[in-house]
Amino acid sequence: MGRLFAVVVTVITLLSVSFFVMHTWWMPVDISTTGPAIDHQLEETMTGSGLLFLGGQLLLGLFVWQSSDKNPARKIKIFPGGANPLVAAAIILVGIEILTLTFVGSKAWAAVNLVPAAADSLHIDVQAEQFAFYFRYAGPDGQFGGLHPDKIDDGSGNYFGLDPANDVAARDDVVVGSLVIPVNRPILLTLHSKDVGHSFYVPELRIQQDFVPGIEIPVHFTATQTGKFEIVCTQLCGLGHYNMKAYLQVMSEADYEQWLKGQEGQ
Amino acid sequence: MHETSASHAAHQHTAPTSFIRKHVFSLDHKVIGKQYYDLALVAVFIGMGLSWLMRIHLGWPAWPIPLLDKLSAVGAPGGVMTPEYYLSLMTMHGTIMVFFVLTNAPFSAFGNYFLPIQIGAEDMAFPRFNMMSFWTIFVAFIVMMTAFFVTDGPPIAGWTSYAPLSAVGGDAGPGMRLGQTLWAVSIAIFCISSLLGALNFIATTLDLRTKGMSLARMPLSTWAWFVTAVIALLAFAALLPATILLILDRTAGTSFFIPAGLVLSDKLQPHSGGSPLLWQHLFWFFGHPEVYIAILPSIGIVSHIIPVFARKPLLGPRAAIGCIMATGFLSYMVWGHHMFVSGMSPFSANLFSVPTLFITIPMTILTLLLIGSVYGAKMRFTAASLFCLGFISVFISGGISGFFLAQPSIDIYLHATYFVVAHFHFVMAVASIFGVFAGTYFWFPKMFGRMMNEGLGKLHFWLTFIGVYCVFMPMHYLGLAGNVRRYSAFTDDYLIPLIPVHKFITVAALLTGAAQFIFLFNLIWSRFKGPIASENPWEATTLEWSTTSPPPFDNFGGRHMVVYHGADEYGVQSSDGKDYIMQTSPEKVPAR
């Protein structure tokens, strides 16, 4: 029985690890400037903790195999040196791993969350609601209109609660259902929520940030590749959570300008 | 010291004779422990049934599930599950499993039954509170179940019930009317029950240890229950205020968690200024320690059982106790790691990340001590010991992924994906349940006076062990591919290629779940038909094996136990030719 256990644990371990090693399922290609640091951090953690995983499981398998030896003459043995070497090993090994990961990782975190957005960032407002994202560009005047929750009306397409009757700045605001951005230009999003908590997640950008009702949360990034990607909600927001998404279209600067002109014309 | 009169006078209560006092409103910790166990058993099968329904829906969303429309015609018209009913089932699955199974079974059930016996006490310190604690949890459970039968179904806000989704009421969606209120009330009642329970555990451990039962001689299981009780006392004391405030927001129009200017279902909500993050802070201040409430008792149970079957003492029991206490302490400093992407100050991420990573140190030590205890053992392979070994394996698997999620930078990518689902199911759910299985196979003879069927037990182990890996290991891959959790269907372009993996998981989950019926059958059948158990069938040393199976009403039949040794005197040559020395044996322990 013990040998069977050892074999099963070993097979499970090797099988599990092989899919990680082969990258059968893996992160999509990164398209942001901050992503490589996160990917690097993840690879590093994968190696370190992968070795711990392999070591732990295989050691368990080995010891169980040995312990199933039914030879009556065999005497029980205490782990060489008792608990102390194990405790020391755990503290040192895991301690080093922790310190390295924290040190390296805090840089990756800082690049995403602690560095302020570039001054020339393109500002886009995001409104999350049950169950869609809407995006707002300032329009030709470069000014965003004020937000008035009492004016929100999905039926007439006023998703942000603009008040164009009284607010001139709001009149030319462009509100669309897809996030269209120029490539290689820093983007600064301001996240608002209309109703409950949502989250902005683009796997390719390595960006995830919750929307918290009542507060505005800035997110900044720079996309390095053109293409069409999905923005999905990762914070449980109600019945349509699974269906809450929008597309991110990263365009060349020229295409973007043309697109924006077209929107402003409407 | 052995005067019978004194012992009778001191005993809390005499054995009851009526059925109701004996089996229903019993003050006997053993009966109460079994009641907790049975409640957890009912709950776990309900919870598992819910997970089956969810898995079937995830694999084959358009497939009408037979009879599901009978359970809820609105939630599953024609048997096809609506998105909100999926979330209802998910919420109930999480809540039932975390509160009524993982908190109940390893801690309240086994703790109630064996903590007093293992320290040589006749009962808990406050038997009446003990009874109240069970019956309040029973009420909490009934209230929670009622949510299935209200008009628009159970709540859909998940077991974490984030505000304002959980706080604004019916405008947030189906299930958020009465269902969510029932949820909050049930959890508040649960908190009270857990506080009463924890109080009893702490006072009992501190005051009722028998002669010679120094703290250091307590079995590791008792240690774990004691530390868990301390954690639970503070954790549930923090959750209770949170649920009270939530109930007030929902029913009295206050604005603790609901900010101004929210528009739900086209209606401007009449609230102002509340803080959604406040709920998250309060909830996770409870929620993270809750993880340890679920896992520490199982660690204790496994550490208690492994020496029995390894026939050698646990490696470094002092270090293990230290680790359990360190974990309990650190568990209060790490709640923010659930909130790395929540919008709280990004500067606090590192503050929470470092202690989170530090927790891996005591956990790694504990794991290594368990592995080291297997080294050089003469292992007796029984269902109980197999589940202990399985526990070590799944605990490693679940713990490792913690390295990823503890780091804010990686959590940006992995947060709210199936990677998280895999992590907490392995480390908290599966590991904890493995501890419960081990405890059940190990203690069943003591609790019911009959042995469980070993063959079925081993079959149950193999199917479960391989099964849980098939279910939860692939979830890591899904998470790496960015598969978001809490989705009732996968309609996103990048998720569609992952559906075959979900189908595989569904099949594995159905099979693994089916294997649990072997356990259920074994449990019921053995209760009546199992071979009669001797006093000490596993040749174990601790006090519960020094009394009859099952123990008499006062646990030791009027005897006052005196303890002479620690719990782990295995692998020694005793004077009567055995390889272990009971805790109650006055014999000197020879050198190994």
Add this chain to the structure above:
Amino acid sequence: MRMKFFAALALTVAMGSALMVFATPPPAGSGSITGKVTYTGTPMKMKPIDMSKEPSCAKQHATPITTENVATGPGNTLQWVVVYISAGDEGTTTASQGVRYDQKGCQYLPHVLTMLAGQQLQIYNDDQTSHNIHPLAKVNQEWNKSQPPGSPPIDTKWDKPEFIAVKCNIHPWMHGYFAVLKTSHVSITGEDGTFDIKGLSPGKYTVTAWQEQYGTKTQDVTVGAGAATANFVFTATPY
């Protein structure tokens, strides 16, 4: 074999329900009120709806559909205005047949559906995606149900007269109205802004026109043997 049987069954059911919906009884009187609903001023723009988050719906519309809360036509006409007899003869107050409401291409069809209080209402999901029907009733009982593709139609009715806004919680752009009335004498303006209330006996009537954004307008009309005329003009604002 079985497929054929089910096909035949489905056809019968479809035809049956079509009959149920369209075969209305002959009108009681021969008089009628016809007219046109127009606006003055500048109305809101009909904004194109971005359905890209639901590709199965987006591809059903060659050009994007627009918001319908103020649906205008050439010659300043207003569509989707409910014109009904609010006093005078109310016609039948009980209906033998039900009405049907469709969700197709992530749009409510029709945008405004009239029905009698107590009349059977069947709601169909014709899309390959889950819909959610959330009538924001205030006088009647509000409810909120989802309808996954392949599930049976929702069978319901409204007890009291009310204009009920309907929204889909899953697709926030989906908005429609249930006009629950006491009268069967009702007509909805078409793209050309015209309406035609038939089956009236001669007499005096109060006619009310209701538009979701602009509210109601009322006028008294006397009907003789033929067609009487009543025109309504709403004042529109751009925002």
Add this chain to the structure above:
Amino acid sequence: MATTTLPPGADIALDDHGSGGPPEIAPRPGHVTGSGSHAQKSETGMWVAVSAIGMSFAAFTSAMIVRQDSSTDWQHFQLPHVLYLNTLILLGSSVTLELSRQRIGAIQGAARHASASAKNLLANGIYWLYLTAALGLIFVLGQILAWRNLAAQGLFLATNPSSSFFYVFTALHAVHLLGGMGGLFYVLRKLVRSGGAAETSGLSAFSIYWHFMDLLWVYLLLLLAIRV
């Protein structure tokens, strides 16, 4: 507080393989296997309970601070003056409780000399206990006055976060206090039945609770006075 069964020296190392033999500890008087002394158990239990209550109010406090600092809608209002009077009444109840405990504590000594004086002491102690209960009740009534006062100013539970927290804090404290009065009557009944056996009556455990309720109230009042 948490007295353990063993003197510290008796904590023998876990891996005391060689030490064998019965631990050399004399059985504690009054300590019988598995039941502990009643007073000791109930005091331990009470300390544990009190720490849980303390934890709850700590959580409430942090909720209040976070809520106040996270938005701008906090309205300050004047605390009703009756609260200060209530505070004095509640503090007074702690004094009467201590007076009662003095008398009941002296019963055992007195019983050895003359049963009449023991009876007298018991009656006296019970009198002070009733006074304690009465003061507790007056305090709760005073709190109700404070609520009525606020309601008259248009400040209700849902009016403003400041009033919300005020009502939550005072109401929960009052509930705890009323619970304590239930305990007090339980203690009274036990005292009367046992003829003044302080040991089994739970009087000392009760007094921990009652004094804690006092302290908690003073803390809450300070918190409210500063924040509200």
